[in-house]
Amino acid sequence: MTAASGSGLRRDLALKRPDDVYNAIVDAHRDLDDAACRAFDARLILLLANQVGDDAAVLAAIDAARETA
Amino acid sequence: MGSYAYRAYPYRRPPELDGTATRRGVTIVGAGLAGPTLALLLARHGVPSLLLDEDDTVSVGSRSICQAKHTLEVWDQIGVAAPVVAKGVTWDQGEVLLGERPIYRFHLQPEPGHKFPAFVNLQQYYVEEYLYARCLAEPLIELRPRHKVVGIDNGAEGVTLSVETPDGTVPIVSDWVVACDGVRSAIRRLLDLPFPGEVFDDRFLIADIRLRAELPAERRFWFYPPFHPTNSVLMHRQADDVLRVDFQLGRDADPVEEAKPENVDRRLRGMFGPDAEWEHEWTSVYTFTCRSLDRFVHGRTIFAGDSAHVVSPFGARGGNSGVDDVDNLAWKLARVVRGESFQALLDSYDIERRAAARENIRQSTRSTDFITPKFAASRVFRDATLALARDYPFARAFLNSGRLSVATAAPGSPLSTPDIDADWTGGPAPGEPMIDAPHTNRWLIDQVGKGFALLAFDADGLRPPRDVTVVALSASGVAARRYGAAPGTVYLIRPDRYVAARWRQPNDAVIEKAWRRACGEGRAS
Numbered sequence: 284m285t286a287a288s289g290s291g292l293r294r295d296l297a298l299k300r301p302d303d304v305y306n307a308i309v310d311a312h313r314d315l316d317d318a319a320c321r322a323f324d325a326r327l328i329l330l331l332a333n334q335v336g337d338d339a340a341v342l343a344a345i346d347a348a349r350e351t352a
Numbered sequence: 353m354g355s356y357a358y359r360a361y362p363y364r365r366p367p368e369l370d371g372t373a374t375r376r377g378v379t380i381v382g383a384g385l386a387g388p389t390l391a392l393l394l395a396r397h398g399v400p401s402l403l404l405d406e407d408d409t410v411s412v413g414s415r416s417i418c419q420a421k422h423t424l425e426v427w428d429q430i431g432v433a434a435p436v437v438a439k440g441v442t443w444d445q446g447e448v449l450l451g452e453r454p455i456y457r458f459h460l461q462p463e464p465g466h467k468f469p470a471f472v473n474l475q476q477y478y479v480e481e482y483l484y485a486r487c488l489a490e491p492l493i494e495l496r497p498r499h500k501v502v503g504i505d506n507g508a509e510g511v512t513l514s515v516e517t518p519d520g521t522v523p524i525v526s527d528w529v530v531a532c533d534g535v536r537s538a539i540r541r542l543l544d545l546p547f548p549g550e551v552f553d554d555r556f557l558i559a560d561i562r563l564r565a566e567l568p569a570e571r572r573f574w575f576y577p578p579f580h581p582t583n584s585v586l587m588h589r590q591a592d593d594v595l596r597v598d599f600q601l602g603r604d605a606d607p608v609e610e611a612k613p614e615n616v617d618r619r620l621r622g623m624f625g626p627d628a629e630w631e632h633e634w635t636s637v638y639t640f641t642c643r644s645l646d647r648f649v650h651g652r653t654i655f656a657g658d659s660a661h662v663v664s665p666f667g668a669r670g671g672n673s674g675v676d677d678v679d680n681l682a683w684k685l686a687r688v689v690r691g692e693s694f695q696a697l698l699d700s701y702d703i704e705r706r707a708a709a710r711e712n713i714r715q716s717t718r719s720t721d722f723i724t725p726k727f728a729a730s731r732v733f734r735d736a737t738l739a740l741a742r743d744y745p746f747a748r749a750f751l752n753s754g755r756l757s758v759a760t761a762a763p764g765s766p767l768s769t770p771d772i773d774a775d776w777t778g779g780p781a782p783g784e785p786m787i788d789a790p791h792t793n794r795w796l797i798d799q800v801g802k803g804f805a806l807l808a809f810d811a812d813g814l815r816p817p818r819d820v821t822v823v824a825l826s827a828s829g830v831a832a833r834r835y836g837a838a839p840g841t842v843y844l845i846r847p848d849r850y851v852a853a854r855w856r857q858p859n860d861a862v863i864e865k866a867w868r869r870a871c872g873e874g875r876a877s
């Protein structure tokens with residue numbers, strides 16, 4: 284994967300209630316210790332990856348996440 | 353330990369010691385799974401061979417037990433599939449469990465209409481016994497036990513082996529040598545060839561036991577079972593009520609300690625309960641590696657099977673890929689020996705089977721990484737997958753307890769003619785294995801014979817090159833569906849039952865051209 288492949292991701296907002304979604308993600312971690320957070324995030328990532336349903340988009344998101352670190 | 357009655361195959365003093373040395377066409381070193389299969393396939397093409405092995409009996413230990421469909425299709429050519437199926441345990445389903453709970457079942461061959469099942473489990477010593485029996489009955493094969501290769505001169509005009517026997521060491525000169533001498537290949541070491549790859553640290557314990565119990569004929573894989581809570585366990589049935597239980601022990605396990613009968617029994621007791629009774633057949637604590645030679649063809653010496661590549665056991669790709677190697681090699685070597693194709697045809701063996709080895713290593717490494725995660729996050733995602741798999745079927749596709757061996761495709765093979773018609777929506781592409789189907793009360797794979805064949809779907813009047821069999825098929829029905837065929841569709845099938853080319857409406861000229869290419873590019877006599 285090259286740096287350019289991350290550019291295929293959408294950069295505009297796709298959600299209708301971004302505040303609610305963001306806070307739901309954060310709140311889901313509130314009472315979890317580090318190990319439980321990692322396990323939770325892994326389940327969430329796998330669920331979302333399948334929901335996206337587009338292999339190239341998932342791979343591009345991996346690149347984008349890596350590059351914005 | 354063990355109920356199998358090992359027999360010694362008769363050794364005879366080599367005639368070379370008494371001055372009757374004849375130059376050999378093909379000498380095969382190693383009579384495990386790959387070697388005798390090759391000798392029998394060559395004999396089917398009318399090519400004689402000398403088959404050497406350092407010892408005088410079959411596989412010590414049950415070793416390779418899962419014989420895959422494509423392997424059975426190869427053995428069917430040489431009369432070995434029938435006894436293997438008759439003696440073995442047929443299965444095509446399995447179950448994956450998390451703790452004590454089944455999380456899902458899988459079916460490897462859900463559609464009927466194939467001559468062979470996805471797998472037959474049978475101990476390697478039985479398979480070798482059947483192969484040896486066929487070799488001994490075949491006049492074109494000279495099987496010589498207690499002939500150990502200790503030296504090689506790999507010349508451009510011929511290969512000289514130094515072979516140690518109980519009566520002394522003899523030279524044997526051959527046009528071709530095929531090294532089927534296993535993972536510790538003497539020939540590979542004598543030629544000083546590197547065998548690069550990856551070493552895995554996790555230890556596993558194989559306990560083959562005879563257990564009197566009703567057990568399902570299927571593969572079972574547990575993650576974190578109550579009887580072995582920190583790791584995984586794999587279970588398979590074999591013939592004679594033998595069960596294989598494979599415990600993942602982890603990196604720090606002590607192999608000597610773990611192999612002690614009382615420790616093995618403690619694990620088995622936890623698994624089968626207080627009342628179960630068993631006898632030990634074979635116990636082995638092992639680690640594994642994934643390795644491959646950089647080239648499989650070195651002048652007149654050719655490597656096949658474990659001497660050329662090794663994989664982890666998850667997916668049953670070891671023995672099965674060795675059989676595929678020699679299936680790929682046999683017809684090519686036969687053509688070269690008979691002067692029908694140039695030596696360059698053997699380059700395609702190297703290209704196709706190295707690609708297959710890469711694919712097998714890639715698959716087996718991925719399975720291993722899932723079963724034995726190498727870093728913390730890898731385990732976290734593995735466990736997340738296990739947690740989701742029961743309720744979310746999509747996650748079962750991520751779950752990797754071994755991707756079971758199927759015939760490996762050879763995309764981009766120099767022998768394949770790429771598709772020219774754009775409308776293929778199904779069927780095996782050039783470089784992929786042919787698919788079996790019912791055919792006039794029999795099976796399609798029985799129709800193709802030992803040479804090239806054309807599958808002609810309502811395509812009449814074909815005049816194929818000499819020795820190419822035409823199999824007339826209907827453009828409606830199971831076969832047509834499996835091949836994405838319409839009236840006029842034609843497939844060119846290689847002797848190893850791989851697709852060389854396919855067309856919607858070919859003429860004789862394009863068929864001949866593709867056939868020449870599949871024989872090594874216009875070099876056929």
Ligand SMILES: Cc1cc2nc3c(=O)[nH]c(=O)nc-3n(C[C@H](O)[C@H](O)[C@H](O)COP(=O)(O)OP(=O)(O)OC[C@H]3O[C@@H](n4cnc5c(N)ncnc54)[C@H](O)[C@@H]3O)c2cc1C
Nearest residue numbers: 382384385386406416417418501534538657658670671672
């Ligand atoms: C525990 C275990 C479980 C396995 N399970 C499976 C499975 O379920 N499915 C699967 O497909 N594979 C499995 N395998 C792998 C399988 O056993 C091997 O991949 C397979 O045997 C390789 O066949 P081969 O003919 O290349 O080599 P081998 O079967 O090892 O044969 C090599 C032969 O060469 C002979 N030889 C060696 N050196 C010399 C010499 N110098 N001169 C003359 N002869 C020599 C040996 O005596 C031997 O007979 C398993 C292996 C192990 C160890």
